[in-house]
Amino acid sequence: MGSSYLLSLENVTKSYVVGGFYSRRVINAVEEVSFKLPQEPIVTALVGESGSGKTTIARIILGLIKPTSGKVLYKGRDVFEILKENSLWYRKEVQAIFQDPYEVYNPFYRVDRVLKVAIKKFNLAQDEREATELINQALEAVGLRPQDVLGRYPHQLSGGERQRLMLARAFLIKPRLIVADEPVSMIDVSLKAIFLEHLKLFKEKFGISCIYITHDLNTANYVADNVVVLNYGRVVEIGEMSTIVNKPLHPYTALLINSILLPDPKARSSARSSFRVSESTLRELRPRVGCVYQQRCPKAMDKCFKERPPLVEVQKDHFVACFLYQ
Amino acid sequence: MDKLPGRIAGTFKYFSKLLAGNKKLKVGVAIFTTIIVLAIIEPYVNRLRLGNRSPDEIGLGGSYEPPSPRFPLGTCPWGRDIFGMLLLGTRLTLVIGLLSGIVATAIAVLLGFISAYKGGLIDHALRSFIDAFLVIPTWPIFVIIAAYVKILGLIEISLLLALFSWGGAARIIRAQVLSLKEREFINLAIVSGMRDLEIIFFEILPNFAPYIIISLTNAIMGAIFAETGLRLIGLGPPLLPTLGYLLNLTLSGGFLTIRPYVVAFVSAMLILIFLSLNLINIGLEEEFNPRLKKVTGL
Amino acid sequence: MSEEILRVENLKIYYKSMWGDYRVVDDVCLSVYKGEIFGVAGESGCGKSTLVEGILRLVKPPGYIAGGRIIFEGKDLLGLSEEELRRIRWRKISYVPQGAMNALNPVLRIEEQMIDAIIDHLGYLPKEKGREFAAAALEAVGLPHEVLKMYPHELSGGMRQRVIIATAIALSPSLVVADEPITALDVVTTRTVLETLAMLRDKYGITVVFVSHDMAAHAELVDKLAIMYAGKIVEVGNVNSVFYDPLHPYTRGLIEAIPKLDKKTIKPIPGLAPSPLEWPPGCRFHPRCLFAIERCKKELPELKEVGSGRLVACHLVQG
């Protein structure tokens, strides 16, 4: 069965039992999350603070953890079904770039291995010579010189080099979709820019879609076409990046955008005066009833403490979960 | 993937580099190797010295003979050759230690791996069992079994020791597998399409060698420790003159009064075995646990 | 111009290693004036954190201070005894460390960790009095006094960072040194912490030295900005002039590499940061510099004044 969507999440929930010494309770790291990626190449940003469940979503899409309920469909088929039948095909189609560019390398092996394993597993080359050629091509494509990185152990490379090597790996595999979980949060400013440029290039040149996960709306705005805003495991707003940056609807999205630091000393005063955070509670517990954002929301109404607002389409392709817009 | 001979050579080079870098490891390996060599050449040395007679044969010499060229450490109350028995005891003690250490480590690796990798109910059951095993003093139970099951040979006592000493190692291995399992490179391996078994053998196991060696040395020490203790209270297989037996023999034979240095020699051999194994242990931990690195000082 | 509160002269901080000394901070000079927020920016490995640890003499072995002077309110900190130094720390200069998540002892209540510093500097005082002191400091950073009775793990990252800032100002020091106080914090929390730091100066007149790799945070907070590269300061100036008229090519690179909400172009800096074991000869930035001339490869440019309060170390900029 074909589908008009590349990937769609339908009411995905992942709950964990957290065991304290004295008590146990269930929390939903991700709760009823639904969003869709179109077939055409696109970068979608998944934005949220720590505890928003964005990494959990990445892991569910990659098939690393199973959702408690709900479905993830890739080209119309359930991802966990595909993984059972033909996991290699799915792996070739959907790839990952992880946050920590050091942890992702097995310290026992030279860094080349991540490329070689990919070539071998996905049958990318017929023989050794072709493999070497592919590797060199991939490295050059991301601006690395083969002699600088090949044969090295992970600790001998800088964070930027290691993360670019991951880009080279993605280039090698040329998947249909890359799930990139905070890929630039641990590398330097000057290398961040290079990395982001490449993600854009992959989309334009090779038609690779990307789910870009971050807490930083600034870089998200730079690479992404669409954005999904998460708060405490729930989707609060979905829409086009430019629309949302210019006119955020959900108060939480507005707070995130207000929090962005502008690299412009002259814009300082205006930003400062418009920024207010109310912190009424000490321990930020995720609310079990009502809107997840009720505690910090300056516009919270009675209703917000009683019911979870559903995600509704307020304009074309612009969804928001807030009682202010129902 | 790398070719196998290359990998073995690489591993060898890796270990020699490791050895060169750590003083404790170097000293430990040196002492332990020397003791092993002693244990290996024991049959030849004793044959050379005593002909076809075993050093623990009763009536080899007179009772309480003083040291002489034939009996460098004198004889026991029953005329057995103490020097020869020291070498033989070292050999037997080491064999028991190694045998039971290897078996215990094998059990520990297997159970630790299954427990951590599979998780769930199996893990829960195994973990509770191991925890209870560590809290309950198992040594007296071991003593009772060893005392009542009289016909214990070398193999039997080693297996029995192994049965009682895999708990600690299993715990370490389980914890290590758990932490390795959470590492991001395992996720990358999964995303790269590697299978469960490939991941265990190519991603987890290579990072694991040091912990297996640490578990092994720990288990060896545990086994020798328990066996010697058992012999000291006069129990255990009477036909196996291990170092513990010899220590008991010299202590109960009154050597502390007449020739205390004989007791000192026997004790020293045991101490060297423990010390060298432990130096190897600490050295390895320092090299592989960055948090621990160099903090043991020295 | 107001009076100078801190002057660092030719400070050298090296790290001993098997392969020789890492020259992490190499001959750094800077001046901080009373009542200003002084920013230090640079990428990882440029030595900015080591520099501020050096200012408080908190460098741990194998690092050591190889030379220079740190003049604080007229006294050379490097010449003080341990006890004299202990008295100055916190009373005069406090420190907001990197990694706020772990800077508080997990097994002690916040109250105890705030009051102990007060007692060790002001002598014994009754429990109630100490608690009042601490509560006042917490209130100053916008935290309720209930926090006193809590343990660190009960607080969110941003709140811990503010508890630390509160502790830092409890004794009204004249200088607060903040080392990467916003790394690993969420956007919203970052904002709150920056607001709090700005308030220290605005409301209490405390001088702040603020170290961060995040140029946008500097744009948001500081008055004066120093850019570090490869163990040296390459540019100093008023924050507006640095952002609108960067003189050093590295500074320009840093600013152009930040994505902006309205502009969809960024320009990365080519190449990689060098290792402190072997800095490149000549200007340390020349291998990555698009404008490098022959002279840059041989001669290390001095930090020279090119206008009032404007310093730059580049052969291409004439004084």
Added chain:
Amino acid sequence: MHPLISYAAKRILTYLLTLFIVVTITFLLFRLIPGDPISSFVGQLQAQGRYAEAEKAQQIIEEYKRMFGLDKDLFSQYILFLKELLRGNLGPSLIGFPRPAQDLIMERLPWTIGLLGISAVIAWALGLVLGCMLGWKRDSAYDKAFTTASLVLSQIPYYLMAVILVLIFTYYLKVLPSGGAYSPKLTPGLYWEFIKSVIEYGTLPALSLIVASGASWLVSSRFLTVTILAEDYLHFAEAKGLKTSRIIKRYILRNALLPQITGLSINLSFMLGGQIVLETIFSYPGIGYLFATAIGLLDYNVINGVLLLIIFTALTANFILDLLYPLIDPRVRYHG
């Protein structure tokens, strides 16, 4: 229900369940072991020339078996055993026949408690404090000397330590006695000369425990200290300009205490088992020595009694620590 109560209830339940399982296992252990202790005991008596007639001996064996409850089936034996155990009755001993085993054990218990209790506490506290101090002064000459020595000492099994100490103090220096718990010339009582003698005779066994386990406490506590020294909160405490004494007391010792308390519970089970060898070496009249003697004479009830006592002590101590731990460590207390 309050989380604390539900937690405690859960712990109590597991504790009781473990106890029950352990008691059952030890019971089975004894019944399933080959060999017949009564016959061999009577055989020993015969060898000494008593009950010379075989027929009479057989009669006596039957008599004893009834008395020990061995003539019934396994299950009834088990029920009987449990019933009597709950009443604190372990059954008659063979060594001290007809005295019950629990009397023999109670008679020896104070010696073990005194020896083990005092030396364990000294070793633990000394190791903790010295380890912290050395860690604080790490890389100094003191640290190098003491830590190296402790590293070596901690690896010497306590029984070898005992042998070495006896060699030195009893046979070379001839200053301390090494057998028994007090001078055989004295009758036990509460008078100075007797107490002095108890201390004198207890010094070497106590010292072997203190040196061996104290050294390993020292090494681990030094390691903890050095780890704590690298923590961010210590860096911050120093930046706060705290006095050194406060940093050591509130930031190092306080934090090192927690893992060392957990270590105590595992170590206790080890030390209890070790009592058997140690007391035997020193002929110290505690339960360990009693255990070794009873094993030699196949005295079931005594062996079983001592074993149960040791296991009970270890489990109970661990149980108490489990209950207390959340009160000591705030991180655990408030979690979840």
